[in-house]
Each structure stands twice: as C-alpha cells, then as structure tokens.
Ligand code: FES
C-alpha cells in the first residue's frame with residue numbers, strides 16, 4: 011500500500027485517489043475507487059478495447075495505463091459522453107440500430123467511435139472497421155455497430171451541410 | 177370461457193413483428209447498466225481461487241496456514257471446509273466444489289480465499305502450499321475407454337448406437353468417406369464470470385450472478401451449502417454474453433462459501449485467463465463418415481463414428497452427444513443410417529454447452545461429405561442438397577416424423593440464388609491478413625460454397641422443460657415476473673412486445689429475474705426462451721385478458737364477446753361503452769402461468785424415438801479469398817437464409833443472425849483453445865483470436881422463411897443457434913473450393929493450407 015494521494019481529472023471533474031496500490035491500472039481506479047464502472051474489463055491485457063477511454067483526446071486502453079501516470083491529464087470515459095439529460099448522437103444511433111446486445115463492449119466502442127467521428131465525420135466502411143478493430147464484440151458480429159456508425163455519420167454530415175447552407 | 181383473440185389490440189408501443197428497441201439499451205450506452213462485474217458493496221471482500229497448474233495429479237497436502245496469516249486475508253477454504261454436497265453438475269453431479277485428493281484438469285479449483293483487496297487475495301493464493309504427486313494426464317480421447325478410470329464414475333460419459341432403416345439393402349453404388357476434426361472453441365463472452373454473495377439474516381444467502389439458468393444454479397448451490405432452497409436466493413446480475421459458458425456453475429458456490437464463512441459480502445470477478453479455465457468449452461470432435469448414394473445423387477445410407485472429448489467432468493456432455501448423433505446426417509432424407517457416438521472423460525478442460533450444442537461439429541462433417549459426394553457424382557452441390565432435403569412429414573434418423581415446418585429446400589434455394597455483392601479486394605486492408613501482412617494479390621484465390629444445417633429447439637429426450645411467468649395488471653400498467661435470464665439476446669424486448677400485443681398496454685415493467693419471486697424459466701439456451709418464456713408470458717397475459725374482459729362484462733352487464741382492447745382502453749363493439757385500461761384495472765389482476773412444450777421421449781437402445789420438439793434450419797453461403805502462400809483466409813461475404821417460423825422483432829433477429837455467423841466464422845478460421853497434454857497454451861485474448869470488425873464480412877440475409885410453426889407461440893421458432901451451425905461449414909467448404917485442398921479440420925490454420933501434406937498435425 012502507498013498512502014500517497016493523487017488527483018485524476020475525469021470528464022472535467024477532479025477526483026482524489028487515496029490509499030491506492032501503486033500498481034493499480036487506470037481502469038481499476040476508475041471502476042473500483044471512483045465508482046465509474048462504465049469502462050469495462052473484458053481482458054485487462056490490452057486486447058479487447060472494452061476499457062477504452064480518452065487520455066488528452068487520444069484513445070487508450072485504460073487497463074494498460076497506470077492510474078498514477080494519468081495525473082494532470084484529461085480523462086474522458088463513457089460517463090462523459092452525452093449530457094446529463096441527453097444521450098449523444100452516437101449513443102442514440104447504437105440504440106436505434108440494434109448495435110447493443112449484451113452491451114459489455116458498448117462503452118469502449120462508443121468512446122472509440124465518438125473520437126473517430128470527431129476527427130473524421132464521414133469515414134468510409136474500411137476506415138470504421140479499422141478504427142474499431144481493437145474493440146471486440148462477441149454478440150453482434152459488428153453488422154449493427156457499423157450501421158450505427160453510418161447513421162451517426164450521416165446525421166452529422168447532414169447537420170454540417172445544413173449549417174453551411176445557413 | 178370464450179376464446180380471446182389477440183389481434184384486435186392497438187397501441188403505440190411496438191408489438192409483435194416490429195423492431196422494438198431494447199429497454200436496457202439506454203442504460204447500456206450510458207455505461208450505467210450494472211453487469212455482474214460492476215457489483216459493489218461498501219463492506220465487501222474480494223474472493224480468489226487457487227487453481228491446479230497440473231492437468232492430473234494427486235494432492236498430497238495443502239498448507240493454508242501461511243496464507244491465513246497474511247494482511248487483509250479473512251478466510252481460506254479447501255475441500256475440508258465443505259459440509260454440504262461436495263460435488264455438483266448440471267446433468268450429473270461429478271465435479272468437486274473444491275478438489276478433494278485429486279485434480280483432473282488444469283485450472284481445477286483447489287482453494288478459495290477472501291481478502292480486502294484482490295491484490296492481497298492474489299498474494300494469499302500464492303502463499304498456499306500444495307504438494308502434488310503428478311499423474312500422466314489422459315489427454316487423447318481415443319484412449320479414454322481403454323485407459324484406467326480417472327474418476328470413480330469411469331471414463332465414458334455416454335455412448336449411443338443409432339440404427340435406422342435397413343442396413344443390408346441400402347449399400348450404395350457411390351461411396352465417399354472422410355475423417356473430420358473440430359477443435360475446442362471457447363464461448364468467450366466479453367463479461368467474465370463474476371458475482372456477489374451476501375449473507376442474509378435468516379442464515380441464508382443472496383447471490384447476484386450472471387448466469388443462464390438461475391433455478392438450476394440455485395438447486396446446486398443449496399445442495400452444496402447444505403441449505404434449504406428457499407434460503408438460497410439467486411438474482412440475475414447484468415450478463416455480459418453467455419453462449420453456453422454460463423450454463424454450468426463456476427464461481428457461484430465459492431462465493432457463497434466465502435460469504436457464509438466471513439459473514440461479509442464477497443465479490444469475485446475472473447480475469448480473462450481464469451475465465452478460459454473457469455468454464456466449459458465446445459467439445460472437440462473426431463468424426464468418421466461414409467456416405468452411400470445412387471448415381472442420381474439420392475442418399476441411400478450414412479455410416480458415422482463420432483468421438484467427443486468431454487474433458488474432466490460431465491457437464492452437459494450426455495445431451496451434447498445426443499444432439500451430435502441425432503443430427504449427424506444433416507437435414508437430409510436417408511433411408512439407412514448407422515452411427516456410433518461416444519463422449520468420454522479425459523484430463524482435458526471440461527466441455528459442455530456452446531451455441532449449436534453438438535450440431536456444429538457434425539454439420540462441418542456432413543456438409544464436407546455432401547461436397548465430396550457432389551464432386552464424386554459430378555453434380556452441382558446445391559442440386560445434391562435439394563434432392564435430399566428433408567420435408568415436412570419425412571422422418572429424421574431417429575425415426576421421428578417432422579410434424580412441424582421444415583423449409584429445407586427454401587433455405588437452400590434462396591441462399592444459393594441470392595446475388596453476391598462483393599467485387600475483388602481493392603485495398604491491401606481487404607486482402608487476407610490485412611495491413612500487417614504482405615499478401616500478394618496474385619497468390620489470392622477465391623472460393624465459394626454453401627452449407628446447410630439444423631438443430632432441435634428446446635430440451636429433448638423427455639426432459640420436463642417448462643417456464644413460469646406471472647403478469648399483473650394494475651392501473652393500466654403491466655408487470656411481468658419471469659426468471660428468464662437476459663444474456664443479451666433480447667428477451668426483455670420481446671417480453672414487452674408480447675404484453676403490448678395481448679393487453680394493449682403501453683407501460684410494461686419487468687421485475688428482476690430472481691429465484692425469490694417466481695418459479696423456473698428454464699435455461700437461456702437451446703434457442704428456447706422465445707418459445708418457452710415467450711409462451712409463459714403470452715399465456716399469463718391471455719389469462720389476465722380473459723379475466724379482465726369478463727370482469728368488465730360482468731360489472732357493466734355487457735356481452736364479453738363484444739369487448740375489445742383498443743387505444744389503451746376497453747370498448748364494446750355492440751354499444752358505445754368504453755373504459756380506460758387504467759380505470760378498468762384499479763383493482764389488480766394477477767396470473768401466474770407455467771408453459772410446457774409437447775412431451776418428448778428418451779432415445780431407445782437403437783437411438784430411436786420422438787426425442788425432439790421442433791427443428792430449425794439454416795443455410796450459409798460463404799465467399800472467401802485465400803492467400804495460398806501465407807495460408808491466410810479472408811471471408812469476404814456471408815449470405816444466409818433461415819427458417820424462423822415468424823419474425824417477432826426484425827432488428828433483434830438480424831443481430832442474432834450476424835452475431836451467430838461471426839462465431840461460426842471464428843470456429844472456421846480463427847478460434848481454437850490449443851490444448852497440449854491437458855494444458856491450455858493460449859488462455860488469453862492475445863492468443864485466442866476472436867473475429868474483429870476487419871475479420872467479419874457483411875452478412876447478407878437472403879431470406880427469412882416464415883412458415884408459422886404449429887404449437888409455437890406466435891408460430892415463431894428460436895433463432896439463436898442455427899446461425900452458428902451452418903456458417904462454420906460454409907466457410908470451411910469455401911476454403912476447400914478456393915484451394916482444392918481436402919481440409920478436414922476446423923479451425924483451418926495457415927499451416928493446413930501452406931503445408932497440406934503434413935496432415936492433421938501440421
Ligand atoms: S480490458 Fe483493456 S483492452 Fe481489454
């Protein structure tokens with residue numbers, strides 16, 4: 011045990027971590043100490059993407075990041091997507107497209123796809139497949155997930171065009 | 177009482193046949209849905225399991241004293257601490273709760289600990305000193321029956337000699353023979369085994385766990401804890417996928433033992449590696465087949481020998497073998513059949529249920545045989561299949577007549593005729609091996625093939641298979657209580673659709689699935705819950721409806737026949753009477769109903785009998801690109817047709833077809849637990865390869881054949897398993913078609929393509 015106290019900034023809020031083991035991963039601390047259990051733990055060895063979060067806007071597997079090393083960085087988790095009372099467009103597309111079955115892969119995929127669409131609002135099929143190839147889903151065979159991305163990306167493109175034409 | 181129609185209701189919420197959305201969809205996309213891995217209690221301890229590193233050993237001694245003394249450790253338990261039934265098992269209790277004297281597979285639990293932090297639990301497990309006397313593991317299933325028994329119950333779980341028709345008259349003119357092998361597949365649900373046990377004040381226990389069958393778990397847990405069943409309450413915790421992996425007990429009893437011992441809530445959550453060791457797998461199979469046919473392609477006789485490796489403990493091996501044997505010939509009419517099937521005990525990891533349950537293995541073999549036969553006959557493989565396709569009224573090889581629907585020709589034809597939509601690969605990423613490999617387009621060959629499969633729905637062989645549900649209607653709101661395990665398949669969506677369809681209500685509340693408030697719903701397996709728990713919900717709702725309309729008719733002196741439920745109210749067709757459902761149900765109506773399917777019967781000593789309830793058929797067509805130099809396969813398209821009875825929710829159905837096909841593709845070219853001398857070499861997602869979004873092609877649905885199944889609620893067949901059955905066979909066959917190789921084993925490994933002469937150990 012270490013008695014060190016450190017602060018993590020998650021979804022814009024500061025959290026104090028007290029009495030953490032120095033070996034604890036960011037995923038563990040998020041889930042067990044900060045009670046943000048939206049990030050999932052399907053492998054804890056960097057292979058499934060269920061623990062995907064953003065670290066200063068970049069995609070990481072939080073199971074591979076030591077919690078203490080994330081001090082001073084901006085952490086975004088599934089809990090930071092959408093707003094208090096409204097889910098984000100990608101979240102809604104997931105529900106509507108049937109991209110959720112058991113849902114264990116869902117939070118990690120949503121974080122990855124949200125980041126993808128923010129940097130590339132209109133990705134082609136292969137780009138999407140490549141972007142989510144680090145996120146395993148055992149239930150869906152990915153078909154409805156890809157459909158959800160298409161829906162969200164079409165909506166964003168339509169919106170952008172609308173804004174441009176205004 | 178008059179019969180009540182179900183079609184005269186109108187409501188805004190999605191009903192049967194519509195793409196209703198999952199009620200748990202929003203919490204799942206927000207990350208708020210509580211999976212069993214997410215359970216938390218302020219006072220909880222963490223459980224951990226010490227597992228045998230050896231596949232076979234005698235335990236000489238266990239010293240737990242050093243572990244007990246460690247900081248944060250609250251309890252260490254071994255078999256000596258058990259005072260209930262020391263064994264458990266779904267069909268046959270032969271598996272020790274904690275190893276007693278022997279370990280029979282690598283990963284067998286020996287001791288459990290409870291500590292304040294999982295890291296302390298892990299350190300404590302390392303401190304437990306176990307002395308083993310190693311035994312040479314029995315790892316070859318072919319040797320199991322002759323070998324010395326490795327368990328008091330012997331090394332044979334079950335043997336079936338199926339004999340159908342007259343063997344002498346039907347020797348064929350054209351004969352093809354083959355030997356086939358299927359490797360060990362893992363269900364690999366993304367959520368690992370996890371749960372929480374909380375001791376209760378009545379001396380009992382509350383267990384929150386992800387599972388497929390709460391009541392079967394409850395009964396086994398209670399026996400092992402030596403508690404009456406009513407003191408053991410199981411509640412479903414959020415399930416991160418199942419696919420058969422959660423049909424057996426894993427950590428359930430261990431959690432409860434530690435909770436009873438410490439008096440505190442205990443949480444356990446397996447790591448991925450532990451999960452690979454901690455649940456049963458799909459049975460590896462070795463199969464020999466000989467098909468006889470007339471020159472026109474008519475099948476005359478099939479002979480087969482099937483050997484399944486059940487691993488160290490029984491699990492559901494016996495039922496898996498029955499399926500493999502009963503469905504060994506495929507969905508074809510054959511006048512004469514002789515099959516010997518056996519499932520044996522070895523020191524390999526235990527095997528049990530996985531999506532497709534015995535039918536996946538034989539489908540790979542019988543479809544390879546049909547392809548071989550087509551080549552031998554110089555006949556189109558689709559035509560050969562159509563010529564022999566089962567029809568309603570035909571007998572399957574157990575002598576059972578198909579009394580329901582059997583659109584075998586329809587699934588074959590629609591699947592075969594569907595136009596392909598893929599061109600050739602245009603980017604490196606789309607070639608076999610993707611970006612990381614150096615596939616040279618000129619080494620790529622394309623292949624295409626079709627495969628057909630079938631399976632029984634529900635439990636077979638005389639099992640008393642039922643589901644219970646209750647429906648309460650109060651203030652216009654329906655509340656459904658059913659212990660059906662929602663594992664991701666979408667029963668929760670369907671249950672709401674059924675209630676809306678029958679009762680015309682908008683709001684449907686689903687109570688948590690628990691043993692505490694309702695009887696068993698049976699297992700979420702065997703493609704059975706739509707039919708069984710769907711049937712239970714339906715009949716409970718229908719009875720509520722009858723009582724409601726009778727009550728209104730009586731109170732208002734109306735003709736019950738004239739009453740309909742429409743627009744959230746009850747109206748009379750013969751007067752201007754109307755009342756809102758809310759008002760009409762100010763006094764609650766509650767009905768509990770238990771649904772059973774038609775009885776089935778055991779197989780006799782010749783493997784004959786009406787053992788099954790209903791059959792579902794599917795066809796897959798695969799298009800593959802193969803890099804012959806690197807041995808890499810890229811599945812570029814999957815086309816499927818499925819016999820579904822009736823579509824209840826198109827969106828969820830599509831999800832089942834796509835997800836099942838992905839698992840079938842995985843078994844064909846990627847997924848295998850490599851076991852050498854009883855040891856798993858690849859218990860991780862680094863080395864056990866699940867299909868990614870780059871491996872999985874689009875799944876084109878050529879046709880959903882809707883021929884309502886008599887006796888099935890709404891005419892719907894279960895749809896979960898067929899997609900995982902014919903897909904493997906189709907992909908394997910397409911690779912054969914592309915390469916011209918006689919690939920007799922799945923998963924097909926690169927070496928099987930590059931060095932075919934090395935044979936099965938390539
Ligand atoms: S849990 Fe982090 S990649 Fe699997």
Ligand code: FES
Pocket residue numbers: 109110111112113114115116146147148149150366416417664
């Ligand atoms: S929905 Fe279950 S793993 Fe993706």
